Amino acid sequence: MSIELISTVVGLILTLMVFSYLIGDNPLFRFAVYIFIGSASGYAAAVVWHYVLTPKLIEPLTDPSQLLLLIVPLILSITLLAKLSPRLSWVGNFAMAVLVGVGAATAIGGALIGTLIPQAEASMNAFNLGAASNNVDAIYRMIESSVMLAGTVLTLVYFQFGAKHTTGGSTRRNAVIEFLAWLGRIFIAITLGVLFAGVYMAALTAMIERLSSVVNFLKSLLGL
Amino acid sequence: MNNLGGPSESTAEEPAPEKQDSAQDDLSWLNNLGGAFSSQDTQTPESSTSKPFRTAPLNELTEETKNDTTPDWLRNAMEEPSMPAPGDLSMDWFKEQDKAKDIPPALSTDDDDSSSEPVPALTDIDLPVNDAPSFSAQDVDSMFNIDMPDWLTQDSGGPESPLSKSTKTPANAGESLDPVELPSWVQAMRPVDSAIEGTSATEESEQVPEREGPLAGFRGIIPSAPIGSSLRPKAFSLKLQVTDEQETGASLIEQIIVGEAAAHPKKSTKAASSQRALRWMISILFLGILSVIIGIGSQSLGIFPPGRVSELSNLIGAIPDGSPVLLVMDYDPSVAGELAAAAGPVLDQMALVRHSTFTFLAMSPNGPAMVEHLMLNTGIGRDVSAGGLGYQAEANYFNLGFLPGGSAGVLGFVSAPERAFPQVNVDGFTEFEAVVLLTDSAESGRVWVEQLEFAKQARPEIASKPLIVVSSAQAGPMLEPYVSSGQVDVLVNGLSDAAKYEFVNQSRPGMARAYWDSFGVGLMLAVLSIVLGGIWNFFIGIRERRAIADLG
Structure with missing residues (x-):
C-alpha cells in the first residue's frame, strides 16, 4: 500500500468524522479535532525549532564572530521565558516592550504609507476623467467614483452618533444626518452581504474539494 | 481679690461690707475687677507683652525698675513663673499656689501685704475655689491674648463712674435692684433675640425681667418660648429633584434590569427538534446533490472570462x-x-x-x-x-x-x-x-x-x-x-x-x-434556501399576526 493511498484513506476517515458533526456533537468529531490540534501544534513546534531557533540562534552561537551579535537576542529570548512565572514575569517586560514597540512602529508606518495615503490618492484620482479612454469609459468611471464616494461618506455618517437634546428631554440626531445615516446603512448592509457571500463561497469550495476527494476515492475503489 | 490680680491700693479703697449676705448679692466684685484692669490699662501694649507675668501695679513697677539694674531678659528668666512649665506634670506648683491662697492677707508675712491699709478678707467674697484662679490678670491676658472690653479698661477711679456709684451703696443692693445700664460687651453678647426667629421688639417689651440671680433686672435674656421649638431645623423633602430625561433614563435602566432578571420561557422541544430536522434535511440535500454532480463529472456550466x-x-x-x-x-x-x-x-x-x-x-x-x-x-x-x-x-x-x-x-x-x-x-x-x-x-x-x-x-x-x-x-x-x-x-x-x-x-x-x-x-x-426560507418565514409571520388579530 503506497503512502499516497494511506494518506488518502486517513484523510477520508477524518473527513467523515468531521462531517458527523452535522448530526450533533459526538466523540468521533471531537477525536478528529483533537488529532488536528495535536498534530498542528506538534508540527508548528517542530517548524519553529527547525526553521527559526536552530538556524538563527543555535547554530550561529558556535561561530565566535557572531556570538557578540547574538548575545542580545539570546538574553532577550531567555527573559521571555520568565513570562511563564507570575512572580518573574517582570523580567520579560523589556523583551516584550521591544517586541511591541518594533511591531507597532512597523505596522503604523506601513499602514500610513501603504494604505492611508495611497487609498486617499486613489479615491481622489477616481474623479480624474482625463484618464478615460472614451466617453463611455468616462461615464462609467464617473458613476463608479460617485458610488464609491457616496458609500464612503454615507458609511462614515452612519457612525456619527452625535445628537442634541430636544425639548422633551430625549436625544435626536439632526434630520439630515439621520437621512444620510439611513442611506449609509444600505451600503453597510451591502458590504456585509458581500462578506457573507465570500465566506459562503470559501466554505462551499472547501466542502466541494473534500467531497471530490471522497467521491474520487470511492470511484477508484469501485473501478469506475 | 489678690487671686484676681487686683492691686492692693484699689482694694483698700473699698469699704468693708457690713453684711456677708448683702456682700454676696451686690456687684461690688465687678468694681474690684474693673479696678484691677484699670491699672493695666495704663500700660503700653509693648510692656504688657514683654512682661506678661508682672502682677504689681504700674507705679510700683516703675519704683522697682528705678533701682533694678538687672536686664529685662535676665529678670524675666529669674522670676518664678506663674504657670508651670510645659510638660511639667507635677501638681506641686498648684499646691503651693493653693496654700498661698488659703493664707489670709492680714496674716501674710509678705512685704507687699504688710501695709496698714485694710484689706478685705477673702472670705468676704463668696467665690468658689475653682473659679478663683491664682493667675494674675496679666497672666489671663497673656494666655488668651484677647482685647479687654471697654468697660473693663475704663478708668474706675473716677468718682463719676457708674460702677463707683454702685459700690458706694452696697447696703441698698440687697433690698431693690435698679435697672442697670448694660455694658457694651454684654449687649454684644445677647444673641438670643437674633437667634430666635420671629422675635420682634414688641415681644421683647412684653418679656418679664429677671428678678433673682445674677441676671436680676435683665430683660429678655432667657427666652420665654421653649428652646428648641423655634430653632428646630426646617423639614426638607426627601424627594429627588430629577429632570424628565433622568427619569426616562432611570426607567429605561429599570426595564433592562427587570428584563434581564426575568426568567425567559425555555424553547419548546418541538421547535428545537424541527430546527434540527431542518438542518439535517438541508445538509443531506447539499451533500447529495453536490456528490452526484461531482460523481458524474459534470462540466456543462459555461464560464464567462472577464x-x-x-x-x-x-x-x-x-x-x-x-x-x-x-x-x-x-x-x-x-x-x-x-x-x-x-x-x-x-x-x-x-x-x-x-x-x-x-x-x-x-x-x-x-x-x-x-x-x-x-x-x-x-x-x-x-x-x-x-x-x-x-x-x-x-x-x-x-x-x-x-x-x-x-x-x-x-x-x-x-x-x-x-x-x-x-x-x-x-x-x-x-x-x-x-x-x-x-x-x-x-x-x-x-x-x-x-x-x-x-x-x-x-x-x-x-x-x-x-x-x-x-x-x-x-x-x-x-x-x-x-x-x-x-x-x-x-x-x-x-x-x-x-x-x-x-x-x-x-x-x-x-x-x-x-x-x-x-x-x-x-x-x-444557497440562494434557493435563503429565498424559500424567507418566503416561508414571511407567511408564517402573516399567519401569526392573523392569529393574534383574531384573539385580540
Missing part, C-alpha cells in the same frame, strides 16, 4: 523565462483546497510557459507543509509520466520555511532576504521577477501590500515587480481596494476567478473547472 484574466496573462507573459518568483504561503490548512484550486492556473502557466523557479515562503508554522500539498494538487510537482510538470524540490522550487515576526519580519525579508534566509536562491529581493501572495486573510494580505509599499520608498526598483494576489473568496472583497489603487496588479479571488483564468489557460490544471459545476449548483442551492 477582462482581468487577460491582464493576468499579459503579466505572466512579461516575466523573463526561468526567473525566480516569490510565492508567499499565508493561509490555513482549512482553505488549502480552495487556494490550491485558485492558484493552480497561475502557477501552472508560470511553470509551463515561463519555466519560473518558485521560492516559497510561509507566514504560518503550518505553511511549509502546505507547499508540498500545493505542488502535488496542482500537478506541478508530479512526474511528467503522471501528467505533471515534474518540478523538483531544491531544483525548480525552494521552500524557505516559516518567516516569523509578522510585519517586522516581512519588512526585514523585503529589505534583505539573504539575511533572513541564508539558503535563499537570490542575492536580493529585486531578483524576484514577481511576487505571488496566496492568502485567506485580508489582514495578513494587507501587511504584505503595506510593507512592499513601505520598501518602495527606499528602493524604487521594487515598484517594477508585479504583485499578484491569489485570495480566498472570504478575503477578496477587502483586498479589492488595493487593486483599484494600483498597489496590487492582479487579484485572483477564489474559485470563480480561478475557473475563468483556467478557461483561458487551456483548462490547466483542471481543478477549478472540475469544481465549477458543483460550485455553481451549490451557490444556486
Whole structure:
C-alpha cells in the first residue's frame, strides 16, 4: 500500500468524522479535532525549532564572530521565558516592550504609507476623467467614483452618533444626518452581504474539494 | 481679690461690707475687677507683652525698675513663673499656689501685704475655689491674648463712674435692684433675640425681667418660648429633584434590569427538534446533490472570462523565462483546497510557459507543509509520466520555511532576504521577477501590500515587480481596494476567478473547472434556501399576526 493511498484513506476517515458533526456533537468529531490540534501544534513546534531557533540562534552561537551579535537576542529570548512565572514575569517586560514597540512602529508606518495615503490618492484620482479612454469609459468611471464616494461618506455618517437634546428631554440626531445615516446603512448592509457571500463561497469550495476527494476515492475503489 | 490680680491700693479703697449676705448679692466684685484692669490699662501694649507675668501695679513697677539694674531678659528668666512649665506634670506648683491662697492677707508675712491699709478678707467674697484662679490678670491676658472690653479698661477711679456709684451703696443692693445700664460687651453678647426667629421688639417689651440671680433686672435674656421649638431645623423633602430625561433614563435602566432578571420561557422541544430536522434535511440535500454532480463529472456550466484574466496573462507573459518568483504561503490548512484550486492556473502557466523557479515562503508554522500539498494538487510537482510538470524540490522550487515576526519580519525579508534566509536562491529581493501572495486573510494580505509599499520608498526598483494576489473568496472583497489603487496588479479571488483564468489557460490544471459545476449548483442551492426560507418565514409571520388579530 503506497503512502499516497494511506494518506488518502486517513484523510477520508477524518473527513467523515468531521462531517458527523452535522448530526450533533459526538466523540468521533471531537477525536478528529483533537488529532488536528495535536498534530498542528506538534508540527508548528517542530517548524519553529527547525526553521527559526536552530538556524538563527543555535547554530550561529558556535561561530565566535557572531556570538557578540547574538548575545542580545539570546538574553532577550531567555527573559521571555520568565513570562511563564507570575512572580518573574517582570523580567520579560523589556523583551516584550521591544517586541511591541518594533511591531507597532512597523505596522503604523506601513499602514500610513501603504494604505492611508495611497487609498486617499486613489479615491481622489477616481474623479480624474482625463484618464478615460472614451466617453463611455468616462461615464462609467464617473458613476463608479460617485458610488464609491457616496458609500464612503454615507458609511462614515452612519457612525456619527452625535445628537442634541430636544425639548422633551430625549436625544435626536439632526434630520439630515439621520437621512444620510439611513442611506449609509444600505451600503453597510451591502458590504456585509458581500462578506457573507465570500465566506459562503470559501466554505462551499472547501466542502466541494473534500467531497471530490471522497467521491474520487470511492470511484477508484469501485473501478469506475 | 489678690487671686484676681487686683492691686492692693484699689482694694483698700473699698469699704468693708457690713453684711456677708448683702456682700454676696451686690456687684461690688465687678468694681474690684474693673479696678484691677484699670491699672493695666495704663500700660503700653509693648510692656504688657514683654512682661506678661508682672502682677504689681504700674507705679510700683516703675519704683522697682528705678533701682533694678538687672536686664529685662535676665529678670524675666529669674522670676518664678506663674504657670508651670510645659510638660511639667507635677501638681506641686498648684499646691503651693493653693496654700498661698488659703493664707489670709492680714496674716501674710509678705512685704507687699504688710501695709496698714485694710484689706478685705477673702472670705468676704463668696467665690468658689475653682473659679478663683491664682493667675494674675496679666497672666489671663497673656494666655488668651484677647482685647479687654471697654468697660473693663475704663478708668474706675473716677468718682463719676457708674460702677463707683454702685459700690458706694452696697447696703441698698440687697433690698431693690435698679435697672442697670448694660455694658457694651454684654449687649454684644445677647444673641438670643437674633437667634430666635420671629422675635420682634414688641415681644421683647412684653418679656418679664429677671428678678433673682445674677441676671436680676435683665430683660429678655432667657427666652420665654421653649428652646428648641423655634430653632428646630426646617423639614426638607426627601424627594429627588430629577429632570424628565433622568427619569426616562432611570426607567429605561429599570426595564433592562427587570428584563434581564426575568426568567425567559425555555424553547419548546418541538421547535428545537424541527430546527434540527431542518438542518439535517438541508445538509443531506447539499451533500447529495453536490456528490452526484461531482460523481458524474459534470462540466456543462459555461464560464464567462472577464477582462482581468487577460491582464493576468499579459503579466505572466512579461516575466523573463526561468526567473525566480516569490510565492508567499499565508493561509490555513482549512482553505488549502480552495487556494490550491485558485492558484493552480497561475502557477501552472508560470511553470509551463515561463519555466519560473518558485521560492516559497510561509507566514504560518503550518505553511511549509502546505507547499508540498500545493505542488502535488496542482500537478506541478508530479512526474511528467503522471501528467505533471515534474518540478523538483531544491531544483525548480525552494521552500524557505516559516518567516516569523509578522510585519517586522516581512519588512526585514523585503529589505534583505539573504539575511533572513541564508539558503535563499537570490542575492536580493529585486531578483524576484514577481511576487505571488496566496492568502485567506485580508489582514495578513494587507501587511504584505503595506510593507512592499513601505520598501518602495527606499528602493524604487521594487515598484517594477508585479504583485499578484491569489485570495480566498472570504478575503477578496477587502483586498479589492488595493487593486483599484494600483498597489496590487492582479487579484485572483477564489474559485470563480480561478475557473475563468483556467478557461483561458487551456483548462490547466483542471481543478477549478472540475469544481465549477458543483460550485455553481451549490451557490444556486444557497440562494434557493435563503429565498424559500424567507418566503416561508414571511407567511408564517402573516399567519401569526392573523392569529393574534383574531384573539385580540
